[in-house]
Amino acid sequence: MSPPKPLLELVNVSVSHGRVEALRQVSLSVGRGEIVALLGSNGAGKTTTLRSISGLLSLDTGDALFDGQSIRGKSPEEIARIGIAHVPEGRRIFPGLTVRENIMLGACNRKRPGRRALEAEADGMFELFPDIRSFATTLAWQLSGGQLQMVALARGLMARPRLLLLDEPSLGLAPLIIQKVFAAIEEIRKRGATILLVEQNANMALSVADRGYVLETGRLVLEGDARALAANEEVKAAYLGGRQEIASRES
Numbered sequence: 001m002s003p004p005k006p007l008l009e010l011v012n013v014s015v016s017h018g019r020v021e022a023l024r025q026v027s028l029s030v031g032r033g034e035i036v037a038l039l040g041s042n043g044a045g046k047t048t049t050l051r052s053i054s055g056l057l058s059l060d061t062g063d064a065l066f067d068g069q070s071i072r073g074k075s076p077e078e079i080a081r082i083g084i085a086h087v088p089e090g091r092r093i094f095p096g097l098t099v100r101e102n103i104m105l106g107a108c109n110r111k112r113p114g115r116r117a118l119e120a121e122a123d124g125m126f127e128l129f130p131d132i133r134s135f136a137t138t139l140a141w142q143l144s145g146g147q148l149q150m151v152a153l154a155r156g157l158m159a160r161p162r163l164l165l166l167d168e169p170s171l172g173l174a175p176l177i178i179q180k181v182f183a184a185i186e187e188i189r190k191r192g193a194t195i196l197l198v199e200q201n202a203n204m205a206l207s208v209a210d211r212g213y214v215l216e217t218g219r220l221v222l223e224g225d226a227r228a229l230a231a232n233e234e235v236k237a238a239y240l241g242g243r244q245e246i247a248s249r250e251s
């Protein structure tokens with residue numbers, strides 16, 4: 001079976017932060033309805049990849065295609081409007097707004113219905129995230145990390161994105177909460193979303209992903225079917241529990 005036609009394609013993308021070359025000739029694709037995992041350790045370039053797609057960083061070389069059209073050089077606002085939502089590393093929730101208000105902000109890329117309709121839609125998100133339902137009118141600073149991650153996911157979904165970019169949704173969360181967050185990600189996909197999932201937690205990411213890529217210091221070093229990657233000895237050694245060993249070999 002041929003792979004589905006990509007919704008997102010990066011072709012030979014290089015990006016730098018000043019003099020630091022963070023991505024070098026990265027090419028990857030995400031098909032409609034797929035969950036694609038982008039794995040790699042600290043500083044590999046995962047966040048840089050997502051920020052380049054959502055227009056927060058500009059490409060030095062290469063191109064980014066969304067639904068076949070180049071989005072290179074477009075502003076973050078334009079990119080949000082065409083249907084790419086970015087749930088950033090560290091969640092970036094407004095602590096002084098309520099949970100419902102934070103979720104509603106996700107719709108700011110859309111032609112908005114009235115406030116009432118938007119509130120109802122935000123409340124609809126609690127079907128997917130029942131754990132935060134009782135906090136709808138609570139100020140966000142009172143929530144735990146796992147609850148904030150759920151708010152961040154719900155806010156991303158309020159954009160009604162065609163592509164959802166998730167940056168380390170498991171970061172800093174306890175194992176039981178990580179399970180819940182990933183169950184929600186699977187449910188989001190069942191409802192028809194396409195997801196590019198950045199993770200250091202390769203085990204969890206590959207358990208929900210269809211395919212995956214591995215970044216190492218700005219270059220893609222491996223790609224393949226999620227199951228094949230999870231069984232790959234190099235991936236297992238580097239990202240599925242044996243990271244210290246690799247680190248000491250490199251130092």
Ligand SMILES: Nc1ncnc2c1ncn2[C@@H]1O[C@H](COP(=O)(O)OP(=O)(O)OP(=O)(O)O)[C@@H](O)[C@H]1O
Nearest residue numbers: 017020022040041042043044045046047048049200
């Ligand atoms: N604003 C910046 N200015 C300078 N260098 C940066 C900046 N942001 C990232 N870098 C560098 O670019 C490289 C890639 O960073 P990036 O944040 O994309 O990695 P990452 O894979 O997301 O890492 P982590 O798992 O720690 O989030 C690193 O060497 C990092 O130090």
Ligand SMILES: [Mg+2]
Nearest residue numbers: 046047048089
């Ligand atoms: Mg990062």
